[in-house]
Amino acid sequence: MGLERLKQEFSARKKGILEALASGTDASPKGSVDKQIIPVMELLNSHPGAVTTSSCSGRVSAFLEGRKQSSTASISKQEYETGVAAIGGKGGDGRWLFVTHDPLSDDILQDSQDDAVFLKTLFGGIPSEPAVTQLLPEVSSETRYVHFKFEPMILHVLTETLEIANRLLTCAISSSFRESGIVSPLKNPVVAIRTTGLAFDAPIGIYDPERNIIQRLIEPSGLRVLGRLTNDRFRENSRRIDSLYKYLLPAMEAPETSLESKQMRARRKRAEGIDRGRHIATTRESRGDEDGDPLEGGISF
Known part of the structure; x- marks a missing residue:
């Protein structure tokens, strides 16, 4: 596909995206x-x-989590008609019970606050009770868990040229979004700006569909601790977003060039070195090596 055709396609797509944003x-x-x-x-x-x-x-x-396919070779008629979900997936009636894009308020995280109100908010109105000891040995591949998650910023950017995409990728890595990458580099490249280092996913309950009740694996005081942890992650996430903005300011104003400054190249190389080190540490850990030591905290999912 010719360069002029790619530019025309990019201009048309950008026009449509901006019009949609403007319309709300x-x-x-x-x-x-x-x-x-x-x-x-x-x-x-x-x-x-x-x-x-x-x-x-x-x-x-x-x-x-949504309903999961039975571990047997065949699936039931209900599963076929209503759909099933992969592990952790949204299909088969998988859904958010609670979601916010802001830190949790101090009021809801105070141990002195009413537990019933807190749990009703967190579980989307589904009743909950402490998990009975007898329940835990009965969990299987079909068990539907409730997860408490923090997911950091993610941003996808369509670019006109690979040079612009590389420039954005350098800014992303320099501002600690180290799992960022470029998709479809031979067409109009898309830069995915993201990090998994701040993410975590903790199972906090088991759903009983027959009773429509959640068996809590963690009591309210522990759930509030997880909430405070997400607020810490929010603060670091905000810091990285601000850092990304500061790196983008000069990059977006610079003329197109395939050359990186020495400072930007040094930052990119340092980030790539950290990524390689983390990959080696993760590989060692998965093999059971005692000297495996992740370079960055956080539980990815």
């Missing part, structure tokens, strides 16, 4: 752009060779 159309479950990510989006969209296609500034949620 948003395909996400929330239905609107997260306010914290707006400055970064506006900066990127102001560049003639870039446009944001999807975004999330970060969120904390309680998620109920």
